[in-house]
Amino acid sequence: MINFFKFIVSNKEVAIAFLKSFLPESIVKLIDFDSLAYEQESYIDKDLKESFSDVIFKLRLKIEQDLYVFISILIEHKSYPDKFTPVQVLKYLASGYEKQLKRDKKLTLILPFIYYHGKENWKYKKLNELIENLPEELHRFVPVHDTVFIDLNKMSDKQLQGLNNMFLASALMMQKYSYDHQILLVKFIEIIKSTQDKEFIEGNLFMELLVIMFKVSQVDEKLLLKSLKELPSKTKSKIMTLYQRIEQKGEYKTKIQVILNGHKAGVSIKILATLTNLSEAEVIDIIQKYQN
Numbered sequence: 001m002i003n004f005f006k007f008i009v010s011n012k013e014v015a016i017a018f019l020k021s022f023l024p025e026s027i028v029k030l031i032d033f034d035s036l037a038y039e040q041e042s043y044i045d046k047d048l049k050e051s052f053s054d055v056i057f058k059l060r061l062k063i064e065q066d067l068y069v070f071i072s073i074l075i076e077h078k079s080y081p082d083k084f085t086p087v088q089v090l091k092y093l094a095s096g097y098e099k100q101l102k103r104d105k106k107l108t109l110i111l112p113f114i115y116y117h118g119k120e121n122w123k124y125k126k127l128n129e130l131i132e133n134l135p136e137e138l139h140r141f142v143p144v145h146d147t148v149f150i151d152l153n154k155m156s157d158k159q160l161q162g163l164n165n166m167f168l169a170s171a172l173m174m175q176k177y178s179y180d181h182q183i184l185l186v187k188f189i190e191i192i193k194s195t196q197d198k199e200f201i202e203g204n205l206f207m208e209l210l211v212i213m214f215k216v217s218q219v220d221e222k223l224l225l226k227s228l229k230e231l232p233s234k235t236k237s238k239i240m241t242l243y244q245r246i247e248q249k250g251e252y253k254t255k256i257q258v259i260l261n262g263h264k265a266g267v268s269i270k271i272l273a274t275l276t277n278l279s280e281a282e283v284i285d286i287i288q289k290y291q292n
Contacts, residue, residue: 004171004174004175004212005055005075005115005117005175006053006055006075007208007212008167008168008171008172008175009055009073011167011205012036013165014165014167014168014171014205015036015057016033016036017163017164017165017168018165018168019031019033019036019057019071020033020164021163021164021165021168022113022148022150023071023148024148027111029062030061030062030063031059031060031061031062031069032059032060032061032062033059035058035059035060036057036058036059037057037058037059038055038056038057038058039056039057039058039070041056041099042054042056043056043072043092043093043095043096043099043110044092044095045091045095047091048088048091048092048095050077051076051077051078051082051085051088052074052075052076052077052088052092053074053075053077054072054073054074054075054092055072055073055075056070056071056072056073057070057071057072057073058070058108059071068108069108069109069110069111070096070108070109070110070111071110071111071113072092072096072110072111072112072113073113073115074089074092074112074113074114074115075115076114076115076116076117076118078118079116079117079118079119080118080119080120081116081118081120081121081122081123083125083130084130085114085124086125086126086127086130086145086147087127087130089112089114089145089147090127090143090145092112093110093112093145096110097110111148112145112147112148113147113148113149113150114147114148114149114150115150115152116149116150116151116152116153117152117153117175117176117178118153119153119179120153121151121153121154122149122151122153124147124149124151126144126145126146126147127142127143127144127145128142128144152172152175152176153176155172155176157173157187160172160173160176161173161191161194166191166195167205167206167209169191170188170191170209171209173187173188173191174187174188174209174212174213182223184213185213185223185224185227186227188213189227189228189231192231192235193230193231207242210239210242210243211242211246214242214243214246221243221247224239224240224243225240228240255276255277255278255286256286256290258272258275258276259272259276259278259283259286259287260286260287260290260291262275263287263291264291269283269284269287
């Protein structure tokens with residue numbers, strides 16, 4: 001699901017909608033979102049790879065032509081609360097600023113997000129809140145950084161549906177319920193039924209979202225048909241056609257594996273053709289194409 005989130009924000013319009021939805025309004029007013037650019041560099045070092053992956057955007061501030069900010073979304077891998085995450089974020093920021101100095105010999109602000117999608121609730125505490133019973137005179141020595149913390153589990157369905165981008169709302173809803181395939185399907189159908197945005201239903205992003213949902217939910221055809229019965233026939237047909245294509249592709253991949261394993265074990269072409277319901281010519285073609 002980590003790659004899934006990166007897919008969500010890989011579309012510029014969706015990325016802008018995400019940032020506008022979760023950044024404080026006072027910061028949103030400062031940013032020229034049309035300037036959004038994707039940074040190819042990562043600030044994740046080898047010690048943080050097990051904990052995070054990141055997506056970094058570069059945006060210009062409105063107040064000055066050449067003043068920028070990096071907004072870094074740290075996607076939390078562990079999917080459970082870790083109260084010492086602020087220490088890891090501090091290390092991440094230090095790594096980011098160090099890379100900037102090596103590259104440009106100047107510093108640009110890094111604004112960090114923490115994106116958490118685990119089941120357990122997480123009351124995120126800043127670093128200065130973790131160092132307890134510290135005399136007031138020593139507070140100024142604590143390295144404090146602010147972080148935009150998103151706990152998807154705490155967001156209500158109404159909040160998600162209220163997001164200004166239908167794709168973003170649908171995608172985050174899918175990730176929220178990815179742990180329960182039955183509810184995931186129900187929620188997704190509810191979103192489709194409630195939307196009046198025909199361009200969304202007919203667009204490529206909707207199709208890509210469906211592909212991911214089918215791969216995540218592992219729903220069977222009978223349940224899908226039952227869930228789709230109240231949808232317009234055109235939308236229902238589009239969804240079922242895609243579902244059947246994905247299923248057929250999955251079945252074909254299984255047949256390829258059966259043929260390759262069987263051939264390696266010495267099973268004859270004729271028997272492999274019978275087992276997979278393919279012609280002998282197709283079996284031979286697969287062996288020649290895929291065997292090492």
